[in-house]
Amino acid sequence: xxxxxxxxxxxxxxxxxxxxxxxxxxxxxxxxxxxxxxxxxxxxxxxxxxxxxxxxxxxxxxxxxxxxxxxxxxxx
Numbered sequence: 106x107x108x109x110x111x112x113x114x115x116x117x118x119x120x121x122x123x124x125x126x127x128x129x130x131x132x133x134x135x136x137x138x139x140x141x142x143x144x145x146x147x148x149x150x151x152x153x154x155x156x157x158x159x160x161x162x163x164x165x166x167x168x169x170x171x172x173x174x175x176x177x178x179x180x181x
Contacts, residue, residue: 155181 116122150171157167164178171178 151177151181154178 113122116125150173154167154171154173157170158164158178158181164175167173167178168175
């Protein structure tokens with residue numbers, strides 16, 4: 106029997122397995138939301154960079170504004 110299963114069984118015996126599991130699910134949800142927000146922000150920076158590039162703004166300046174590396178901007 107692996108250690109994770111032993112740990113979970115011990116939690117069940119103490120009557121706290123459901124609470125422990127609920128906390129894990131909530132933590133996972135929070136981490137998922139945070140990652141989604143981060144990806145959305147990154148997508149927004151790339152979209153902004155693309156639009157600035159279309160206006161003819163120098164890549165160095167776009168990099169300064171968005172925080173994206175010039176190498177990435179060249180590929181947009």
